[in-house]
């Protein structure tokens with residue numbers, strides 16, 4: 001069992017303080033996790049705050065921000081959570097904004113000034129009856145919609161979740177190859193899909209930009225670790241690449257000392 005950091009987890013309605021999840025992490029060698037807020041009940045910023053307060057140095061917070069709200073309101077929310085020790089901002093651009101828009105520049109400046117990273121849900125967003133009335137689209141949830149802030153703010157580390165989405169994974173490959181502050185996680189389903197299908201362009205990628213994230217693998221961590229180890233090795237990845245993927249890159253981004 002290798003030591004791991006999971007860069008992409010959530011609280012749940014059944015386990016709001018994530019006490020049960022901590023026990024699962026202990027069992028499977030997951031030393032730390034970044035916990036992202038969202039709009040879903042049980043996964044909101046209040047639950048994230050409660051979980052990270054209960055488990056310092058194991059769980060790290062990522063504040064969900066809705067960029068359809070007025071920018072000063074978003075800035076206020078980010079500042080408040082940075083003061084609580086949060087490490088990251090979580091965005092769902094599927095709701096139809098373009099994060100490259102010039103009006104967001106003051107927002108990005110604060111994210112950089114507060115030393116936060118930013119994890120972006122990319123690609124398809126799950127469908128449900130409750131969300132059916134919302135304006136949900138995949139088109140705005142791609143890495144290129146973050147190119148302007150990524151070019152301007154080298155102090156912000158961007159992580160494109162789900163490897164930037166299935167159809168748009170080449171945008172991820174492009175930005176990871178060009179900008180040192182761009183990263184991606186391999187979270188299921190599209191993050192897994194892109195790698196499982198050995199899509200063109202993945203071979204030459206610098207693995208100091210690729211991170212292990214699971215959207216709560218739970219007791220699936222063991223099987224998951226085995227699958228990724230075998231699969232990436234079969235794609236020619238070295239032991240050093242795997243160490244960075246499972247642990248080193250996330251430790252660097254979160255500022256965790258790797259002894």
Ligand SMILES: [Zn+2]
Nearest residue numbers: 008009010215
């Ligand atoms: Zn997620």
